[in-house]
Amino acid sequence: MPISANIQSIYTDGACTGNPGPGGWAAVVYFTDGSLHEIGGSAAQTTNNRMEMQAAIAALQLIAESSHLSAVTIHTDSEYLINGVTKWVKGWKKKGWKTAQGKPVLNQDLWETLDRLNHPSIEWRHVRGHAGIIGNERCDAIARAFASGKPPHLQQQSASNSKATDAPNFLAPVSEVADFSSNDLIIDKSNTNSHLASNTSMIDSSTPSSISNEELPREVRVAQLRNLLETLRSADEIATKGYLITSSELADLMDxxxxxxxxxxxxWRWRNWIVSRVRREGNQILWELERADAINPDDNSDHATE
Structure with missing residues (x-):
């Protein structure tokens, strides 16, 4: 896959039916020019942990293939993956791939690949799963689709058809997101590593690339609503208690x-809140949230909307 822009961040996730059982993995790659790419695959008999690792391997391979030099953040909801790649792997190698109890390390083949591909410029960041975070939710949907034997349409959104600051609207309950036109492309991911799953395929760009909420299973839609409510409750608590949050924290909240x-x-306004810049502390900008319905109706100040 030709890459012309720098990678900004990557979300990864894995899923498994039965654990062990059929599994799927996914990664959504966001670029600095506003474009994005989705990759994914499946395995007939695997575990959830292996699928989480497969997704991370695919992300690291893409970074290596792009000759990307600046820092990249990989987001995952797997603490097993983050702890393994940032902490445990060093001790395992010293002990000859044995645990502290002297037992063989599970998934050694994938840990070795992850360790080889990992780089100091990679920042591994844990995110809460099913918390309304767009990149994580989309990866979860892709991985589960592959695990269920129903490979989804993988998207490539060009910068010309995107908002540089937003993510695709599939399982995205948190923020306003980019619309997709009929010219959006579907991408494939070649199986260039024996550890990567095999069911990734080329899909013609004329294939419809969006999934309506109504097509999702009811339990998925209910889970989306619960995730949204959790995000909104967090925002309401921040506003009620007068907490100031940084730009990065606010961006995480809005995803x-x-x-x-x-x-x-x-x-400006975001959903039910007026967001105001309060001050700068060092390199950080601090923001305050205030419920829009708590604003005095006689206040004629202008509030920019989304």
Whole structure:
């Protein structure tokens, strides 16, 4: 896959039916020019942990193939993956791939691949699963689809058809997101590593690339709603208690890139809240949230909307 822009961040996830059983993995790659790529695959008999690792391997391979030099953040909801790749693997190698109890390390083949591909410029960041985070939710949907034997349409969104600060609208309950036109492309991911799953395929770009909410299983839609409510409750608590949050924290809450926060100006509206820039502390900008319905109706100040 030709890559012309720098990678900004990557979300990864894995899923398994039965654990062990049929599994799927996915990665959504966001670029600095606003474009994005989705990759994914499946395995007939595997575990959830192996699928989490497969997704991370695919992400690291893509970074290596792109000759990307600047820092990249990989987001995952797997603490097993993060702890393994950042902490445990060093001790395992010293002990000849044995645990502290002297037992063979599970999934050694994938840990060796991860360790070989990992790089100091990679930041591994844990995110809560099923918390309404767009990249994580989309990866979860792709991975589960592959695990269920129903490979989804994988998307490639070009910068010309995207908002540089937003993510694709599939399982995205948190923020306003980019619309997709009929010209959006579908991508494939070649199986270039024996550890990667085999069911990734080429799909013609004329294939419809969106999934309506109504087509999702009811339990998925209910889970989306619960995730949204959790995000909204967090925002409400921040507003009620008068907490100040940084640009990056606000971006995480809204699930947008930090530049989307700082580029909106001093004061604007997000969902039920007025977001105001309060002050700068060092290199950090602090923001305050206030319930829009708590604003005095006689206050004629202008509030920019989304």
């Amino acid at each position: 947008v890139h930090a530049s989307a926060v700082t580029s909106r100006g001093e004061e």
